[in-house]
Amino acid sequence: MNEQNPTNADVIVVGGGTAGCVAATVAAHTGVSVLLIDSRIVADIGRKACGGALSADAVRAISEIVGPLTSAEIAGTITSGLLAFPGDSPAVELDEPGVILNRPVLGQRLLSDALESGATLMTGHTCMGWSDRSSRTVSIRRPDGTETGATGLVIIDATGFRSVLTKAAGPTHPDAPKRSEIGIGYCEILPLAENLDRPNRVIVQIAPEGARDGYSWIFPMGSHLVNAGIGASLAAADRSLKKHLRSYLDASDFIVVHAPETESVTDAVESRRSAGSLWSGSGMIPLRRPLAGLVGDGFLSVGDAACQANPLHGGGIAPSIIAGSVAGRVAAAAVRTGDCSTAGLWEYGVETMRLLGAPHAAQDLIRRLLSQLTPDDMAFVAGEMAVAGRAFRSLYSSSPGLRAREILGTIGRAARRPALLKLLLESGHRVSAIHRLYRNYPGSPDEMGTWIGRGELAVRSFDRLVRRGRG
Numbered sequence: 001m002n003e004q005n006p007t008n009a010d011v012i013v014v015g016g017g018t019a020g021c022v023a024a025t026v027a028a029h030t031g032v033s034v035l036l037i038d039s040r041i042v043a044d045i046g047r048k049a050c051g052g053a054l055s056a057d058a059v060r061a062i063s064e065i066v067g068p069l070t071s072a073e074i075a076g077t078i079t080s081g082l083l084a085f086p087g088d089s090p091a092v093e094l095d096e097p098g099v100i101l102n103r104p105v106l107g108q109r110l111l112s113d114a115l116e117s118g119a120t121l122m123t124g125h126t127c128m129g130w131s132d133r134s135s136r137t138v139s140i141r142r143p144d145g146t147e148t149g150a151t152g153l154v155i156i157d158a159t160g161f162r163s164v165l166t167k168a169a170g171p172t173h174p175d176a177p178k179r180s181e182i183g184i185g186y187c188e189i190l191p192l193a194e195n196l197d198r199p200n201r202v203i204v205q206i207a208p209e210g211a212r213d214g215y216s217w218i219f220p221m222g223s224h225l226v227n228a229g230i231g232a233s234l235a236a237a238d239r240s241l242k243k244h245l246r247s248y249l250d251a252s253d254f255i256v257v258h259a260p261e262t263e264s265v266t267d268a269v270e271s272r273r274s275a276g277s278l279w280s281g282s283g284m285i286p287l288r289r290p291l292a293g294l295v296g297d298g299f300l301s302v303g304d305a306a307c308q309a310n311p312l313h314g315g316g317i318a319p320s321i322i323a324g325s326v327a328g329r330v331a332a333a334a335v336r337t338g339d340c341s342t343a344g345l346w347e348y349g350v351e352t353m354r355l356l357g358a359p360h361a362a363q364d365l366i367r368r369l370l371s372q373l374t375p376d377d378m379a380f381v382a383g384e385m386a387v388a389g390r391a392f393r394s395l396y397s398s399s400p401g402l403r404a405r406e407i408l409g410t411i412g413r414a415a416r417r418p419a420l421l422k423l424l425l426e427s428g429h430r431v432s433a434i435h436r437l438y439r440n441y442p443g444s445p446d447e448m449g450t451w452i453g454r455g456e457l458a459v460r461s462f463d464r465l466v467r468r469g470r471g
């Protein structure tokens with residue numbers, strides 16, 4: 001075990017978001033030494049542009065790992081969702097239980113969990129990249145601008161979308177997301193002038209102005225506040241997402257958003273302000289299947305750094321917690337057995353690809369299909385998916401049980417558009433095939449070459465199929 005120097009540890013986790021805090025907690029809990037490094041100051045950990053939405057399934061999944069969510073962590077409880085489409089397609093209302101999180105409060109709790117488990121924290125320190133890959137040393141810039149190195153037996157990259165270590169060839173097979181596979185989102189936490197009529201209902205507008213392959217959302221945080229946002233792929237998002245969010249909100253007749261007038265609202269807003277909740281910001285998110293290679297020699301990539309968020313809607317909180325917990329367990333076991341090589345850590349890739357990679361690879365293809373349809377066909381497909389029940393649930397969950405082929409089959413049965421139906425049915429087979437491919441992730445690094453080739457071919461030929469089907 002590696003403890004002589006404060007910047008040395010058995011496991012170094014870079015990034016104290018949901019993935020990193022959970023990885024640090026799980027690893028430290030086993031007794032190995034863990035150093036958790038984040039560029040932010042302690043008070044800012046957990047604060048980020050995020051809708052904070054979790055389905056009931058996702059809440060169950062993360063509660064098994066981090067324990068039940070506290071009432072302070074839950075800003076709103078959701079029972080239903082309204083899915084609205086562009087053009088004349090009618091909106092669909094569905095039962096959709098879930099919660100809207102108070103993200104900073106959850107982030108601070110996950111940080112406390114890591115510290116209580118015995119992890120050492122280094123905040124205000126920014127990882128600049130690898131300083132010596134072979135000795136597993138990363139370069140860290142201190143708050144005063146000077147640099148030092150931190151050496152571990154296992155380094156976990158949990159730096160989110162920036163993925164400073166993964167990008168620089170951490171895993172055996174990095175494949176960086178393309179522009180069309182990166183989402184950009186802008187959101188605000190807004191006080192309301194009037195109480196919401198339906199504080200337990202989320203509203204999602206598919207393909208709003210300025211985000212033609214994305215959506216805007218209104219997530220209630222109780223009856224006086226909403227988390228409202230808009231997001232799309234970098235390839236399709238208009239430059240001024242904020243302006244589009246504002247005009248979407250102005251045109252909505254279901255809520256009135258402006259400065260609070262009544263005393264009770266002011267009080268509510270003030271109490272939220274002092275809790276640090278009123279906020280606006282933007283952020284990026286990978287919208288694709290996970291990176292093919294998540295493991296390297298003494299290295300694991302986790303959360304957004306590994307592209308583990310749900311590609312259909314960008315929900316990444318639950319996936320990052322699930323993957324963080326697997327990463328922490330596998331890293332600690334490797335330290336204990338003395339084999340922190342790629343082979344010694346390989347189990348992490350196999351397990352996370354089964355839990356997250358397979359459904360997300362299937363959803364990646366569905367996203368690629370939806371993004372190429374005409375607004376009318378897209379509204380039709382999204383509506384059918386929503387009515388089929390499962391896909392809308394996936395709007396803010398990452399349920400591994402999502403059966404993509406079943407969804408598309410249901411759409412097919414309901415479809416009255418022959419060309420689209422043909423495309424959907426053909427897509428269904430491809431979606432099932434990629435799901436199987438990711439479930440059967442190679443059992444050892446030696447088999448990766450063939451597997452990666454099959455995955456790339458599957459995505460390329462799917463894109464061709466969609467282009468032909470549209471034409």
Ligand SMILES: Cc1cc2nc3c(=O)[nH]c(=O)nc-3n(C[C@H](O)[C@H](O)[C@H](O)COP(=O)(O)OP(=O)(O)OC[C@H]3O[C@@H](n4cnc5c(N)ncnc54)[C@H](O)[C@@H]3O)c2cc1C
Pocket residue numbers: 014015016017018019020037038039040045046048049050051052053054125126127128158159160161162163164184185186187229231282283284285302303304305309314315316317318320396
């Ligand atoms: C606009 C928007 C809306 C979203 N809405 C939802 C939603 O409603 N539901 C949902 O489930 N998900 C949502 N997500 C996705 C979700 O926020 C992420 O998937 C999730 O936070 C990923 O967690 P993470 O730990 O991998 O990364 P992050 O939470 O991004 O954490 C990364 C951490 O690493 C630190 N860091 C970064 N670089 C360095 C460095 N060089 N050195 C040291 N530290 C560093 C950062 O300070 C940060 O603390 C949304 C994302 C966006 C952008």
